[in-house]
Amino acid sequence: MLKKMMMRLGFLSLLCCLLALQSCALSSNSAGSSKPDGPDKSHTTDEAVSQKTPLPAVSFDPYPPVQTIGAAKEQISGAGVLAWRHHVFPGKQPTQYAYEQLDGRHSVVARASSSASMLRQAVRVEPAKLGDIHFSWKVPQLIPGADLTRRETHDSPVRLVLVFEGDRSDFSMKNSMLSELSRTLTGEELPYATLMYVWCNACLPESIFINPRTDRIREIVLEAGPAHLGRWLDYQRDIRADYQKAFGVAPGALLGVGLMTDTDNTRQNTVAWYGPVSLSGQFP
Numbered sequence: 001m002l003k004k005m006m007m008r009l010g011f012l013s014l015l016c017c018l019l020a021l022q023s024c025a026l027s028s029n030s031a032g033s034s035k036p037d038g039p040d041k042s043h044t045t046d047e048a049v050s051q052k053t054p055l056p057a058v059s060f061d062p063y064p065p066v067q068t069i070g071a072a073k074e075q076i077s078g079a080g081v082l083a084w085r086h087h088v089f090p091g092k093q094p095t096q097y098a099y100e101q102l103d104g105r106h107s108v109v110a111r112a113s114s115s116a117s118m119l120r121q122a123v124r125v126e127p128a129k130l131g132d133i134h135f136s137w138k139v140p141q142l143i144p145g146a147d148l149t150r151r152e153t154h155d156s157p158v159r160l161v162l163v164f165e166g167d168r169s170d171f172s173m174k175n176s177m178l179s180e181l182s183r184t185l186t187g188e189e190l191p192y193a194t195l196m197y198v199w200c201n202a203c204l205p206e207s208i209f210i211n212p213r214t215d216r217i218r219e220i221v222l223e224a225g226p227a228h229l230g231r232w233l234d235y236q237r238d239i240r241a242d243y244q245k246a247f248g249v250a251p252g253a254l255l256g257v258g259l260m261t262d263t264d265n266t267r268q269n270t271v272a273w274y275g276p277v278s279l280s281g282q283f284p
Helices: 002-006 009-025 173-186 239-247
Strands: 067-070 081-083 085-088 096-102 105-113 116-125 132-138 159-164 193-200 208-210 217-224 232-238 254-262 269-274 277-280
Touching: 105 254, 132 159, 159 239, 193 239, 217 232, 217 239, 232 239, 254 269, 254 277
Parallel strands: 067 081, 193 217
Antiparallel strands: 067 277, 085 116, 096 105, 105 269, 116 254, 132 232, 132 269, 132 277, 159 193, 159 254, 208 217
């Protein structure tokens, strides 16, 4: 069975993606301080650009930022600013990510051509200190043929990825085997749980999918279909509440955050933009 799973490049790419977040998180700590702010809000319009960097390292003005996740070609000084790192998956054409100002916003443009790779950043947020995550994206078109319910067409023009710590004694036999396979191939175990925010071609907003490759990945649909294409959409999401809704239990520590645009399964071309990402909560 392990040999059969190893032959599935799509799964291995996903596995490497999640392990990249996990292994990076093992050696990194977050910084800053603030308090959680209000209930979930989606499609908010307030924004402020406070500092230009080669990749976004700014926060939403109405929300007290604790740690802002961004990147720069030059060293950024000051607490709370973290750098995105591009992680390429073995055997996969990488998606191209670059800084771009769009509509007066600092953003990351992602251009995928039969490709998959991730911008990722390690954090460490203990469960009791989890607050909200603030992010935005702009998608001009859907990916033809993409279907998140099928592994062979499992692509999304935008993904915001959260990786969590947890007790692996809860793993099923299948997930225990996958974790051992991960350890054998990479020296790191399979992340306990991964939550993704995605855009689906045809499904209900706020619906939750179990990833077709492993039930340790759950995906919350924020947008579905073409109604909101071609404009910036801003989100404020309660990490704890979304994890509870997706997995049915309280979350462990947040270990990593990622951005991912992928078309490796559908073999299509697409482009999308990501705005700044920030976390609010109570940090050391």
